[in-house]
Amino acid sequence: MDYSKLPKTEAVPEASSMIETFRAIGYNLETAVADIVDNSISAGAKNVYIDRIWEGGNTIITIKDDGCGMSSDEIVEAMRPGSHNPLETRAANDLGRFGLGMKTASFSQCRKLTVISKKAGYHSAYWTWDLDYVALTHKWELIRWTPDEYADAIDNQKSGTMIIWTDLDRVIPPSTSVSDIAAKQKFSDAWARVKSHIAMTFHRFIESNVISIYWGENIIDAWNPFCLSEKKTQIFPSESLYFGSQKAEVKGYVLPHKNNFSSEENYRKAEGMYGYPAAQGFYIYRGKRLLLAGSWLNLFRKEDHYKLVRISIDLPNTLDSEWQIDIKKSTATPPISCREQLRSYALDVRNKGMEVYRHRGKILKKKAGANFQPLWLEKKKGNKWSFVVNRENQLIKNLQEEAKTNPVPAINKLLRIIEESIPTPTIFIKQSSEENLQKEPFSDMDISLIKEMLCRMYDNLIASGQVSEQAKAVLKTIEPFNNYEDLIEEL
Ligand SMILES: Nc1ncnc2c1ncn2[C@@H]1O[C@H](COP(=O)(O)OP(=O)(O)O)[C@@H](O)[C@H]1O
Ligand SMILES: [Mg+2]
Structure with a gap:
C-alpha cells in the first residue's frame, strides 16, 4: 500500500x-x-x-x-x-x-x-x-x-x-x-x-x-517440585518434543508414597502451596524460570490418584509464541503438533503414579507372595465390576465358625472388619477410569434371599402387634428393601 x-x-x-x-x-x-x-x-x-x-x-x-x-x-x-x-x-x-x-x-x-x-x-x-x-x-x-x-x-x-x-x-x-x-x-x-x-x-x-x-x-530456600533428594522418587527418561529445529524436553517424576518419604515433614513440604492434588501435572520452564506449575494443560483432569505425578517441560525462550506464553508468564498452551506425544508420555508416568499411590495393598501382597489372602476380591460379571468379600479368607472362615456358638459378637466383628477394610482407594480409581461399568447395587442379588428376609421381618413386625400396612411402610424405609417395593406389596 x-x-x-x-x-x-x-x-x-x-x-x-x-x-x-x-x-x-x-x-x-x-x-x-x-x-x-x-x-x-x-x-x-x-x-x-x-x-x-x-x-x-x-x-x-x-x-x-x-x-x-x-x-x-x-x-x-x-x-x-x-x-x-x-x-x-x-x-x-x-x-x-x-x-x-x-x-x-x-x-x-x-x-x-x-x-x-x-x-x-x-x-x-x-x-x-x-x-x-x-x-x-x-x-x-x-x-x-x-x-x-x-x-x-x-x-x-x-x-x-x-x-x-x-x-x-x-x-x-x-x-x-x-x-x-x-x-x-x-x-x-x-x-x-x-x-x-x-x-x-x-x-x-x-x-x-x-x-x-x-x-x-x-x-529463601529453593522449593523443587520433583523431590530429587528423596531416594524413592522415580525419575523417567526424558523425551524431546521437536518444533522444526527447536526442541523441548519432557521429564516425568513420581514422588514417593507418603510412607516412603524420608520424613513426615518432608512429605508435607513437598505438597507445595495448595496441597498434593493441586500440585500434580506439568511444570513448564523457560530456561531456569518456572512459568506454569501443576497443570495438565487440558490433556487430563486432576485426580487424587495422580497426585504424586509431576512432569517437567523445558522450553527454550524462542518457543514463546508457539506455546502461547502470556504476558504474566503464567499460562501456556502446547502446540497441537506435540499434544499427542505429550499425552502418551504423560500416560506412562501417570500409570506409575497411580501404582505408587495404591502402594499399601501392593506391599502387603508382595510380602505374603502367592499365599496372600485378601479380604476383598474384584469380581467381573459380563463387563461389570464389583468388589466382594473373599469367603476363603481364613479370618472370615473363623468368624463363620465362631458364629455357630457365639453369633452376636461374631457378626459384630465381621461388620467391623468390613467397615475397616472396604477398598475405597481402589474402588475410587476404578470408578473414575471405568465410570459406567460399576455393577449397580443389588442388581444381581438373589431375589429369593431378599424375599426370605422380607417375609421374616414382616412376620416379626406383625407378631409385635403392627397391622399389615404399618409393617409394609416400615419395610419400605429399610435399605435394601426400599429397592423392592413390588415384593413388599406382594406380602
Ligand atoms: N531491576 C532492573 N534492573 C535493570 N533494568 C531493569 C530492571 N527492571 C527493568 N529493567 C529494564 O526495564 C525494561 C522493561 O522491563 P519490563 O517492563 O519488565 O519488560 P521486559 O522485562 O519484558 O523487557 C527491561 O527490559 C530492562 O531494560
Ligand atoms: Mg520484565
Whole structure:
C-alpha cells in the first residue's frame, strides 16, 4: 500500500483509561512480584531483597537488586509501556517478553510504581508512575518522586535497582488502619504465598547459586517440585518434543508414597502451596524460570490418584509464541503438533503414579507372595465390576465358625472388619477410569434371599402387634428393601 497518498489523523491512546486497562491483566500478588524478580535476574543481579513495611493502607512493598542498574534516561525508557519489541530475539537468559512486565505487574497491585536505580559510575536516579496523577492530567508523564525514606536506598551500592510499590489498593483497602489486626493477618497470609511462589518459581536459580533471594532478613530456600533428594522418587527418561529445529524436553517424576518419604515433614513440604492434588501435572520452564506449575494443560483432569505425578517441560525462550506464553508468564498452551506425544508420555508416568499411590495393598501382597489372602476380591460379571468379600479368607472362615456358638459378637466383628477394610482407594480409581461399568447395587442379588428376609421381618413386625400396612411402610424405609417395593406389596 502506498501510505504517502492517504490522509492521516493521530489516534493516541488515552492515558488514564489505557493505564487502567493494564491493571486488569490478571496478575496476583505472587505472580506480580515474580515478574519484578525476573527483571532483576535479567539485569545480572546476584542478590534480590524482597521486603514490606506494614503500615495498613500505606503499606510499602520493595524489591531491590544489585544488578546492572539504569541511568535516569534508561529508567524513563524502562517505564515506557512496551519498552522492548517482543519480536526481537532475546538473549537465551532474558526473562522479559513484551516490555510490559514491570508496568503491568506493578499496576495490577498498586497505584504508585517508583523505580530507583543506579548504574555503575552514575548517581542514582528515580522516577514514578502515579496513576492518580495520570488520571488527573490524562498525560503519559512520570513524576520525579520517591517515598522519602527510600531516596538514598541504593546509594551505597555500586549498581542496582529498587522497585517500590505504594498505594497498594489492590492488596489492602486504602483506608485500612495500621492497627487493624484482621487486615494485617490477611496481608501476612498473602505475603506468605508470595514467598512460597518465589521459592518455587526461581528454584533452579537458587539451587545453581545464580542468585540469592532474601525475604526480609532471611534467605529463601529453593522449593523443587520433583523431590530429587528423596531416594524413592522415580525419575523417567526424558523425551524431546521437536518444533522444526527447536526442541523441548519432557521429564516425568513420581514422588514417593507418603510412607516412603524420608520424613513426615518432608512429605508435607513437598505438597507445595495448595496441597498434593493441586500440585500434580506439568511444570513448564523457560530456561531456569518456572512459568506454569501443576497443570495438565487440558490433556487430563486432576485426580487424587495422580497426585504424586509431576512432569517437567523445558522450553527454550524462542518457543514463546508457539506455546502461547502470556504476558504474566503464567499460562501456556502446547502446540497441537506435540499434544499427542505429550499425552502418551504423560500416560506412562501417570500409570506409575497411580501404582505408587495404591502402594499399601501392593506391599502387603508382595510380602505374603502367592499365599496372600485378601479380604476383598474384584469380581467381573459380563463387563461389570464389583468388589466382594473373599469367603476363603481364613479370618472370615473363623468368624463363620465362631458364629455357630457365639453369633452376636461374631457378626459384630465381621461388620467391623468390613467397615475397616472396604477398598475405597481402589474402588475410587476404578470408578473414575471405568465410570459406567460399576455393577449397580443389588442388581444381581438373589431375589429369593431378599424375599426370605422380607417375609421374616414382616412376620416379626406383625407378631409385635403392627397391622399389615404399618409393617409394609416400615419395610419400605429399610435399605435394601426400599429397592423392592413390588415384593413388599406382594406380602
Ligand atoms: N531491576 C532492573 N534492573 C535493570 N533494568 C531493569 C530492571 N527492571 C527493568 N529493567 C529494564 O526495564 C525494561 C522493561 O522491563 P519490563 O517492563 O519488565 O519488560 P521486559 O522485562 O519484558 O523487557 C527491561 O527490559 C530492562 O531494560
Ligand atoms: Mg520484565
